[in-house]
Amino acid sequence: MTDPQTHLIFAALADPTRRLLFQQLCEEGSGTAAGFAARLPITRQAVIKHLLTLAEAGLVTFYDEGRERHYVPQPEPLQSVTSWIASVESLWDKRLAALRNYLLDEVTQTAPKNQTGSNTDSLRKGYKQNDQKH
């Protein structure tokens, strides 16, 4: 992961109940623990625990109005997740391009005797010198 916050977000959204709570908060704009517990097959305490985990990840905030605590979604942190996923996709694009090049180099090589050097290179264990964690 690129940073602890992104990991917290993944950990928070790993749980399907939390994903559902977050989704409903996004759809409705805000919610209360009692409101969720009335609609879902989980206790109010469990709802609060889940909402706190979402808050720790920065996905939810809350305010108190009299005796009621209202939870409000903050979807902006999901941006960091989307960017991170995009960076992993870009890594795979590079790797697959390298695979294609590797396969096509093999296909277009026509002089077997010149290959001795390159075969030794490809059998050498491990990693390229300019390794960038591809």
Next chain:
Amino acid sequence: MNIPDRIERIEVLPVSRERVWDAITRPEQLSQWLSMVRDMDFCVGGTIHFTWDNELSPYPGVIEVIEPAHRFTFRWYSHAIGHPELKLAPHAGTLVEFTLEEVAEGTQLTLVESGFASLPDEAVAEQSYQDNQGGWSALLPGLRARALGQISAM
């Protein structure tokens, strides 16, 4: 609202399935394009050793599926490597699946990496929470302002 859980890529390669299979399962070939691969014990349940920053990674991958010339799947912890302080391993694994299919133009290779949204670890979240206690104090002034705003709007 979309919570991403997987990455998928499809490539059509103008070579045979067997050729692609070799390139993704023989370590000396795999390391030509997936450069952190060092060696592997090629059997279901076998380990794949990786090199990160020129050192052997403490988190080997595990092979889950081998269907010759068709499917190769392993679990790895590449995303845990950069942040040992997060104590993600062995939980922060993602699954990498390669599927090969013969097509008119050669071989269709489908790559899926999945499991990003399912990194399970309440303990890690707890650890990070402890480390991020300061975050709560930062939240409170904003919350106060909002609460006062809400009340005066009633």
